[in-house]
Amino acid sequence: MTPKPLPSLITVIDIGTQKTVALVGQVIDGKARMLGFSERRTDGVVKGTVTDLDKLHAGVHEVINDLERVSQRPVHYVYLSIAGPAVDGERVKGFIPVPAHDGKVTKQDLDEAIRSAKRVEPPAGRLIMLYMRQPTLLDGKQVANPVGLQGRRLEVNFWRTTMEEGNVRFRVSMMNAMSVNVSEFILASHASGCAVVSESEKQGGVLVIDVGAGTTDWILYFKGHILCAGSIPVGGEHLTNDLSVALRISRETAEDLKIRFASALHRESDLNQTIWKDGDKSVGDQQFNRGTITQVSSLRYQEIIDFVRKDVLRHFEQIFPGHSVKLDQAFLPSGVVLTGGTANLQDAADGAQLVFGVTSRVGIPSFETDALRKPEYSGVIGMMVAAIQDAPPVLRRPKSLWDNVKELFRL
Amino acid sequence: MSSTASILLVGLGGAGCSMVARLAPSLPPQVRAVFLDSDLNALPNSVTGEYLQLGRSLTRGMGTGGESALGLAAVESEEPALRRLFTGVPIVVLVTGLGGGLGSGAAPALATIATEAGSTVLAFATIPFSHEGERRKRLASDALEKLSAKAHGLVVVQNDLLSLQVSADASLAEAFAAADDWVAGALRALASIFEAGALVPVDPAALRSILAQPGSPTLFTSGKAQGPQAALLAAKAATESALAHGPDVITKVASLFVHVAGGPSLSATDAFEAVNIIRAKFGGETTTIVGARIKPELGDGVEVAVIGASAPAPKAPKTRKTAKAGDPNQALFGFATEESLRRGIFGSAPFTFVDGVDIDVPTYIRRSIRLSPPK
Numbered sequence: 001m002t003p004k005p006l007p008s009l010i011t012v013i014d015i016g017t018q019k020t021v022a023l024v025g026q027v028i029d030g031k032a033r034m035l036g037f038s039e040r041r042t043d044g045v046v047k048g049t050v051t052d053l054d055k056l057h058a059g060v061h062e063v064i065n066d067l068e069r070v071s072q073r074p075v076h077y078v079y080l081s082i083a084g085p086a087v088d089g090e091r092v093k094g095f096i097p098v099p100a101h102d103g104k105v106t107k108q109d110l111d112e113a114i115r116s117a118k119r120v121e122p123p124a125g126r127l128i129m130l131y132m133r134q135p136t137l138l139d140g141k142q143v144a145n146p147v148g149l150q151g152r153r154l155e156v157n158f159w160r161t162t163m164e165e166g167n168v169r170f171r172v173s174m175m176n177a178m179s180v181n182v183s184e185f186i187l188a189s190h191a192s193g194c195a196v197v198s199e200s201e202k203q204g205g206v207l208v209i210d211v212g213a214g215t216t217d218w219i220l221y222f223k224g225h226i227l228c229a230g231s232i233p234v235g236g237e238h239l240t241n242d243l244s245v246a247l248r249i250s251r252e253t254a255e256d257l258k259i260r261f262a263s264a265l266h267r268e269s270d271l272n273q274t275i276w277k278d279g280d281k282s283v284g285d286q287q288f289n290r291g292t293i294t295q296v297s298s299l300r301y302q303e304i305i306d307f308v309r310k311d312v313l314r315h316f317e318q319i320f321p322g323h324s325v326k327l328d329q330a331f332l333p334s335g336v337v338l339t340g341g342t343a344n345l346q347d348a349a350d351g352a353q354l355v356f357g358v359t360s361r362v363g364i365p366s367f368e369t370d371a372l373r374k375p376e377y378s379g380v381i382g383m384m385v386a387a388i389q390d391a392p393p394v395l396r397r398p399k400s401l402w403d404n405v406k407e408l409f410r411l
Numbered sequence: 412m413s414s415t416a417s418i419l420l421v422g423l424g425g426a427g428c429s430m431v432a433r434l435a436p437s438l439p440p441q442v443r444a445v446f447l448d449s450d451l452n453a454l455p456n457s458v459t460g461e462y463l464q465l466g467r468s469l470t471r472g473m474g475t476g477g478e479s480a481l482g483l484a485a486v487e488s489e490e491p492a493l494r495r496l497f498t499g500v501p502i503v504v505l506v507t508g509l510g511g512g513l514g515s516g517a518a519p520a521l522a523t524i525a526t527e528a529g530s531t532v533l534a535f536a537t538i539p540f541s542h543e544g545e546r547r548k549r550l551a552s553d554a555l556e557k558l559s560a561k562a563h564g565l566v567v568v569q570n571d572l573l574s575l576q577v578s579a580d581a582s583l584a585e586a587f588a589a590a591d592d593w594v595a596g597a598l599r600a601l602a603s604i605f606e607a608g609a610l611v612p613v614d615p616a617a618l619r620s621i622l623a624q625p626g627s628p629t630l631f632t633s634g635k636a637q638g639p640q641a642a643l644l645a646a647k648a649a650t651e652s653a654l655a656h657g658p659d660v661i662t663k664v665a666s667l668f669v670h671v672a673g674g675p676s677l678s679a680t681d682a683f684e685a686v687n688i689i690r691a692k693f694g695g696e697t698t699t700i701v702g703a704r705i706k707p708e709l710g711d712g713v714e715v716a717v718i719g720a721s722a723p724a725p726k727a728p729k730t731r732k733t734a735k736a737g738d739p740n741q742a743l744f745g746f747a748t749e750e751s752l753r754r755g756i757f758g759s760a761p762f763t764f765v766d767g768v769d770i771d772v773p774t775y776i777r778r779s780i781r782l783s784p785p786k
Contacts, residue, residue, distance in 0.1 A: 047763060085763075233763045234770055241757060242773035246782060271783055292782050299774040307765060 009035075009073060012383035013063065014081040014188065015056070017045045017214025017235065018341070021380040022063045022078075024071045032384050034369065035073065038066035047233040048084025048215035050170065057174050064178055077181050079387045081379060082129060083188035084215045085233045086167045091134065091319055092120040095155040105138065105146045105154055113156045126162040129185050132226045134159055142223065159226045161187055186383050189217035189229050194389070195382030196339045196363025196375075197221065206334035207327075208363065209308055209352070210379060211342035213237050218308050220315075222331075228315040232307045236342035239300050246296045247288060253277060259344070261290055262297035264351025270294045301345060305355040327356060335359035343375035418442045419500045419530070420602070423518055424482075426508025426537060426591075433595040434602065442602045445496065447521070449485050449513055463496070465489050465517065482516025490524060497528035502618060505532060505562065506598065509554045510539035510547035519557035526561060531619040533629070533718075534562040537594060540570045540586065563622035564629035564720055568594055600633040600716035604670045604702055621666040621698065621720050630664050630693060630719035641713040642673065642681035646688035649715045664719030667695025670702040673713040677705060685715055693719050 010032060013022040020042045025032030043059050044052030064075050094117025098105055122128050134157035135142045138149055146154055168185075175182050192210040193202070202221035209218045213236045219229040239262060244254035261275055271291030278285045309327065316325050325331065335358045338348050343362045345351075352360040365381040367373050372381060420442050422431030428446045435444045445461045465485040486493065497503060503525045507514040518534065525532045536558060539547040559565045570586075604618075622629070634648025669689050671682045682703045690699060706714075757771040764770070768777060775782060 046757075232765070234765075237757075238771065238773075241771070242775065245773050246775065295780075295782055296773065296775055299778070299780065303774045307770075 009077075010079065010384060010387045011067060011075050011077065012079040012081075012186070012380055012387055013060065014191070014380040014383060015045070015060065016042055016212050016379070017048055017084075017237065018042055019213070019376075020059055020063050021377060022067055023380050023384055024067045024073070024075065025384055027388060030388060032388055036067045036069075036071035037369075037372070038063045038070070040066070046214065047235075047237075048212075048231070049086070049233070050167075053170070053174070057177070060174065061178055064180060075180055077183040078175060079184050079186050079383055080171055080175070080182055081188040081191060081383055082161070082163055082171075082185045083210075083212070083217045084231055086164045087129070087161060087187070087231055088123075088126070088163070089159055089161045089229050091157060091228070092117050092131075092160045093155055093157045094118070094120075095153060098151055098154055103150045103152070105149055105151060107147050109154055110136075110147055110156070113154050117156050117158055120160075122160075122162045125165050127165050127168050128160055129163050129168070130161040130187055132159040132161070132187075132190070133157075134225045134227070135223060159228060161229070184387070186386050187219070187229060188379050188383075189219035189231070190226065191380075191382035191386050192217070192339050192363075192378045193219050193221060193382065194385040195365035195378040196337055197334065199224070201334035201337075204333040205331055207308075207312065207332055207336045207356075209305070209336060209338050210340035211235055211304060211338065211348075212340045212379075213342075216304055216308060216340075216342075218312065220312060228312070228319060230308075230311045230315060232304070232311055234304050234307060235340075236345075238304070239297050239342065239345070242296045242300045243293060246292065249277075249286070253286075257288070257293060258297065261288075261293045263294040263346040264298055264301045264349075265347040265354070266291070266294045266298040297345070298351065301342070301348070301351050302355055304342075305352050309355060327358070329358045332356075332358050335361065337361055337363040339363040339365075339375045339378040341376035417500070418502045418504060418602070419497065420444045420598070421447060421503060421505045421521070423447045423505060423507040423521060424511050424513035426511065426514060427506040430506050430508075430535075430591050430594050430598065433591065434598055437599065438602055447513075447517075449482075463489065463492060465513065480516060482511075482513040483520055484516075485513065486517040486520040486524070493521065493524050494528055497525040497530050500525075500528075500530050503530040503532045504598070504601065505534040506594070507534070508537045508539070509551035509558075510543060511550075515550040515554035518554060519561050522558055522561035526563070531564075531622055532562040533564040533566070533618075533622060534558055535566050535568065535594060535598065535631075537568045537570055563619075564631075564718070566597075566629050566631040568597075597631065597633050597716075600670070600714055601631070601718070603672060603704075603706075603714070604716060618668060618718065621668050621700065621718060630717065633714065633716040635712060635714045637710075637712045639711070640681075641711055642671065642677065642685040642715075643688065645671075645713040645715040646685035649689060649717055650692040663694040665694065665697040666720055667693055667699045668702075668718040669695075669699065670704075670716045671713065672704045672706050672709065672715075674709040674711055675705055675707055676711055677703075677713060679703075681713070685713070689715065689717055693717065695719060 008027050009024065010027055011022065011024045013020065018041065020040050022038045023034060024036040025034050040059055040063050042056065044050060044055030050056055067075055094113045094115065096109060096113045096116060098109055118131065136146055136157070137143070137155040138146045138151035139153055143149060172182050189208065189210055193208040197206050197208060203224045205222045207218060207220045209216060215231050215233050215235050217229070217231045220227045240251060240254045240258050243249070243258055243262065244251050247254065247257070249257070257277070271289060273290035275288055275290050276285050277288065312327060329335070336352050336356050338352055338360060339362065342348070349360040349362050362375060363378060364373055364375055365378040367377070367381050418441055420431055420434070420438065422428035422444070425448060428448050431444050431446060438444060443461070445463065447463050447465055449465045465488070505518065505522060505525070507518045509515050509518065514536070518536065522532045522534060536555060538551050538555070555567065632649045632652045634645045634650070634652055636644030636648055667690065669686045671677070671685050673682070686699070686701050
C-alpha cells in the first residue's frame with residue numbers, strides 16, 4: 001500500500017458534544033503550518049448522539065465559514081472525527097498456512113492473509129470505518145515484517161472500527177450539503193493518542209482516556225499498536241449535572257463552579273472551606289461548602305474512570321480469551337494519560353491513579369500556539385497529526401468502504 | 412315512519428347532508444336517514460330519505476351564511492317537529508360539519524332535543540381544514556365544546572388529519588371529497604353493525620350502554636384489509652387509522668365495542684385475534700362488547716369497527732389564557748417528576764444504561780451516599 005501524495009492543505013473537524021473545533025493547516029515537508037482555527041458551541045448533540053440535525057448542520061457550517069475566512073482558502077476536503085456510542089470496534093484476524101516450497105513468507109502470502117482478515121463481514125447495519133494494524137504473528141511470535149522470514153503459519157490482526165450506517169451516511173451527506181467532501185474519518189481517541197503520547201510510550205503500553213463533555217473515549221496502545229479502543233456515553237456534562245442536582249443550581253452556575261472548585265479527589269479539609277458563587281459581595285450571591293462540591297464531583301469522576309477500566313477489561317476478555325490479563329504497571333509501563341476537557345479537573349491524574357493503581361498524568365498536546373496547548377484540544381491537534389501521518393497504524397480506508405459509501409450515495 | 416328503525420342517521424347542514432347522502436342507498440333497514448338543512452337547493456335530490464327544512468321563515472330557503480346564531484334560531488323554530496322525529500328512536504347518529512352556520516349553531520341544540528326525547532346521541536363532527544380560515548375554526552371549536560356536553564358520544568374528525576391521507580398535490584375538491592369519503596366509510600361500518608343476520612348479534616342497547624353518559628370522550632375508528640391474515644391487518648389498520656390519532660382523541664377507554672365483519676372464511680380465532688389487538692391498543696377494561704358477522708360480498712376481506720368511551724373526566728376549572736392559543740413560540744411546560752429531577756439536565760435526553768443502571772442519575776444518588784455536612 002503506497003501512501004498517496006498528501007494534499008498540501010488539511011482541514012480537520014472535531015465535532016464534540018459541547019464544542020466543534022476545527023483546524024486548517026498547510027503541509028510542508030511533513031509538517032503542518034496552522035492557517036486557521038475555529039471553535040464554536042455544538043448544538044444538537046447529546047451524549048455523543050445527534051439529536052437535532054438542523055442545529056448541528058448550522059453549527060458546522062459556521063465553523064467552515066470561519067475557517068475559509070481566516071485561512072483565505074476554500075475548504076474542499078475535511079477529516080472528520082468519529083467518537084461516541086455509535087462507534088464500535090473489534091479485532092479481526094486472518095491467517096494462512098505458509099506454502100511449503102521453501103517455508104519463506106512472500107509478499108503475496110502477506111497480502112493473502114490481510115485479505116482473509118478483511119473478508120470478515122461487519123455486523124449488520126454497520127460500516128467498516130478504519131482498519132488499524134495490530135501485531136503480525138509468525139508461528140505465534142510477533143514480527144515487524146514477516147516477508148522473507150521462515151515459518152509455517154502467518155497471522156495478521158487488525159483493530160477494526162465500525163459505525164452505524166445511518167450515522168456515516170448522515171455525516172457524509174451533511175458535509176456534502178456544504179459542498180465539502182469527507183476525505184477520511186479519524187477515530188477520535190486515536191487522534192488524542194497521537195497528540196499526547198510519544199511513540200516510545202506506545203511501544204511500552206499506555207492507556208489514553210479522553211474525557212470529553214458528553215462521552216469518554218479511550219484507546220490502549222500496546223507494543224506500538226492499537227490493542228483496543230472504546231467509548232462510554234458519560235463525560236464532563238455529567239459532573240455539571242450532578243452538581244446542579246446536588247446544589248439545586250442552574251446548569252450554568254454548576255458549570256462555573258465545576259471549573260473553579262470541583263476536584264477528582266475529595267479531601268476532609270474541603271469541608272472547612274466555604275466558597276461564594278460570585279464572590280463580589282453582590283446581592284443574590286450564594287454560598288456553598290466546597291466539600292459538597294468535591295464529594296459530588298470526585299464520585300462521578302472516579303466512576304467514569306472506573307467505567308473505562310471495566311470497559312477495557314471487557315475488551316480484554318475478547319482479545320485474550322481465557323487469560324486474566326491485569327491492568328497493572330507491568331502491562332502499562334507508561335500508565336494512564338488523561339486528556340479532553342474534563343482532564344482540566346483539579347487532581348484529574350491523581351483520581352485516575354486511585355482507580356487504576358498505575359501512574360497517571362494529564363496529556364497536553366504539544367503545539368506552537370499557547371492557546372491550543374490545553375487538554376481539550378488534543379483531539380483536533382491529534383487529528384492533524386494523524387492526517388499527516390496517514391500511514392500505518394492508521395491505514396488508508398479500504399476500498400470496500402469507499403465503495404460502500406459510493407453505493408450509499410449513488411455517486 | 413317505519414317503526415322498525417332503531418337508528419336515526421341525521422345529516423345536519425350542507426356537509427352533514429352530503430355525507431349522509433353518500434350512505435343513504437346502502438343503509439340497512441334498521442337505519443333511517445334524515446336530512447336537515449336550511450337551504451332547500453343544497454339538499455341532495457338524487458337520494459331517498461326524509462327531508463326537513465330548518466328555519467324556513469328565517470332564511471327564506473337560503474343558507475345561514477355562516478351565522479351560527481341563525482343556525483340555532485332555525486332549530487328552535489322547528490323544535491316541535493324535531494322532537495316528534497326523535498321520539499321513540501333509541502340511537503341518533505348526528506353527522507355534521509362544524510364551522511358553518513347550521514352545523515355550529517344547530518348541532519348542540521339538536522343534540523339537546525334528541526337527548527331530551529330519550530335518544531342516545533352519537534355525534535360525528537368534522538372540523539374544517541385549517542385553510543378554510545380562522546373564523547370557521549373558531550366557530551367549530553366553540554360548537555365542539557357545547558356539543559360534547561350534550562351528546563352521549565362525540566367523534567371528532569379532523570379534516571386536516573384526513574387530508575394527510577391524500578397526496579400533497581390533491582386539489583381542494585379532492586381533499587373535501589376524500590374527507591367525506593372517509594367519514595362515509597366510517598359511518599357505513601357503524602351502520603353495518605346493526606344489519607340483520609349477524610353471527611354474534613348486537614343489540615343497539617349495547618351501544619347505548621357504552622355511551623351511557625353525555626360528555627364522555629369517544630373513540631371511533633375502523634379498518635379494512637384483504638387477503639390472508641385480513642383480520643389481523645384490519646385490526647391494525649383500525650388502530651393506526653387517522654380517526655384514532657387526532658390531537659384530542661383518547662386512546663384508552665373503559666368500555667369498548669368491537670365489530671368484526673368478514674367473508675365466509677372468517678374464523679372465530681381470527682375474529683377474536685382482531686379483538687385482542689384492539690383491546691391491547693385501546694383498553695376496554697370495564698366492558699368489551701364484541702359483534703361479528705359474515706358478509707359474503709367481502710370475500711377474503713375483513714372490516715373492523717371500534718367504538719369506545721370512558722366516563723367523562725371531571726371538568727377542569729377554566730383557566731385564564733396567558734398565552735395566545737396557537738402561538739408557535741409558546742413554551743411547553745411539563746411538571747417536574749421525581750425522575751426528571753434526578754436526571755437533571757439530561758431530563759429529556761435518551762437514557763443510558765450501563766449494567767442495567769441509568770448512569771445519568773448522579774453517582775451519589777445511585778450509591779445513596781449522604782453528602783457530608785459542613786464542619
